[in-house]
Amino acid sequence: CYNNTGDYMRLRKNKNALKILNDSNKVIHNFFDYKNKFNELFENKNPIHLEIGIGKGDFIINMALKNPNINFVGMEKFDSVLFKAVLKAEDKIDNLRFIHGDAIDIDKIFGKEISVLYLNFSDPWPKTRHAIRRLTSSIFLEKYEKIFVETKKIEMKTDNRNLFEYSLIKFNEHNYKINEISLDLHNSDMINNVVTEYEEKFSKKGFPIYRVVVDKK
Numbered sequence: 561c562y563n564n565t566g567d568y569m570r571l572r573k574n575k576n577a578l579k580i581l582n583d584s585n586k587v588i589h590n591f592f593d594y595k596n597k598f599n600e601l602f603e604n605k606n607p608i609h610l611e612i613g614i615g616k617g618d619f620i621i622n623m624a625l626k627n628p629n630i631n632f633v634g635m636e637k638f639d640s641v642l643f644k645a646v647l648k649a650e651d652k653i654d655n656l657r658f659i660h661g662d663a664i665d666i667d668k669i670f671g672k673e674i675s676v677l678y679l680n681f682s683d684p685w686p687k688t689r690h691a692i693r694r695l696t697s698s699i700f701l702e703k704y705e706k707i708f709v710e711t712k713k714i715e716m717k718t719d720n721r722n723l724f725e726y727s728l729i730k731f732n733e734h735n736y737k738i739n740e741i742s743l744d745l746h747n748s749d750m751i752n753n754v755v756t757e758y759e760e761k762f763s764k765k766g767f768p769i770y771r772v773v774v775d776k777k
């Protein structure tokens with residue numbers, strides 16, 4: 561969670577949030593037990609797409625509604641926003657589940673079972689000494705390497721030019737190829753863009769939205 565200058569803002573604890581998460585059947589409670597078995601959870605062999613840092617969940621909920629033949633897992637470390645996503649996701653969205661966890665554990669949670677990874681408006685961590693916390697730092701890219709099926713594909717959107725440029729360099733260092741790129745998504749010819757909460761907020765303020773899709777075999 562960050563403000564206009566990219567500074568990190570601590571989210572307040574919400575007492576009811578944990579209870580809502582605990583009571584929800586959309587939340588995968590024992591997620592470490594499903595490594596290499598997430599298909600069993602969805603009871604089909606459809607591809608699984610993962611979003612890390614879903615916030616209040618608008619993107620992943622709408623993606624799941626639009627793409628019933630894809631399974632979606634949304635991961636978020638803060639209960640204070642995740643519970644809102646859980647409340648919004650109606651019980652009938654069978655192809656969507658949530659994990660209350662930290663991306664640092666991602667390679668302990670998934671085997672080679674993710675087809676696409678979405679990183680939307682990830683915290684920019686502007687200070688150089690915090691760069692390793694960025695979700696596109698080498699630490700994370702090396703972990704993602706272990707969770708992809710054969711083709712590795714990452715779709716990223718951000719309003720933060722510095723994070724965007726840093727990420728392009730990191731993707732390149734890790735041998736990803738750029739498939740699609742936009743420096744002003746909302747004035748581009750992309751159709752079917754599913755908007756996130758941060759995207760809505762920043763694009764309304766007139767900030768350009770950056771998007772890149774990278775992949776490698």
Ligand code: SAM
Pocket residue numbers: 561562612613614615616635636637638641661662663664680681682683756757758759
């Ligand atoms: N994706 C949403 C959007 O575009 O509106 C939320 C963006 S918000 C700036 C970034 C979110 O990523 C926050 O909710 C934060 O808690 C979550 N996050 C950051 N680091 C994370 C990590 N290591 N594991 C899981 N979630 C993380």
